[in-house]
Amino acid sequence: MFKLYKFENNQILPIELELWAEWFQNTDRKILFSRIGLENVEVSTVFMSVDNGYSCPPRLFETLISFGQFHGETFAASSIKEAKRNHRRACRMVLTGIPPEDRIRPEHPQEEDEKTI
Numbered sequence: 001m002f003k004l005y006k007f008e009n010n011q012i013l014p015i016e017l018e019l020w021a022e023w024f025q026n027t028d029r030k031i032l033f034s035r036i037g038l039e040n041v042e043v044s045t046v047f048m049s050v051d052n053g054y055s056c057p058p059r060l061f062e063t064l065i066s067f068g069q070f071h072g073e074t075f076a077a078s079s080i081k082e083a084k085r086n087h088r089r090a091c092r093m094v095l096t097g098i099p100p101e102d103r104i105r106p107e108h109p110q111e112e113d114e115k116t117i
Contacts, residue, residue, distance in 0.1 A: 003051040032087045041068035045087040
């Protein structure tokens with residue numbers, strides 16, 4: 001079962017479905033937004049507000065890179081501090097063109113897959 005939260009006064013608070021629906025509709029959930037470079041690459045960090053139960057603690061914040069070479073890359077976070085760190089990390093990634101160590105993919109992913117079979 002999923003759980004719902006709101007982000008208010010820098011705090012994550014549980015909320016009931018009926019109240020959440022109104023809060024979700026009337027709240028700007030954006031935490032940070034950056035537009036970078038001539039390509040206008042966007043990095044946005046938002047409060048997702050739904051815990052789907054897949055991680056503990058819940059990953060309620062998400063940073064997304066839109067456009068550019070890292071289009072579609074996401075970073076999930078459980079706290080506002082971690083979300084802000086992920087936003088800076090994503091901006092640095094866009095500016096340098098270099099993914100962080102934990103985001104570097106093998107050059108030949110099919111070979112990696114074959115090793116695990």
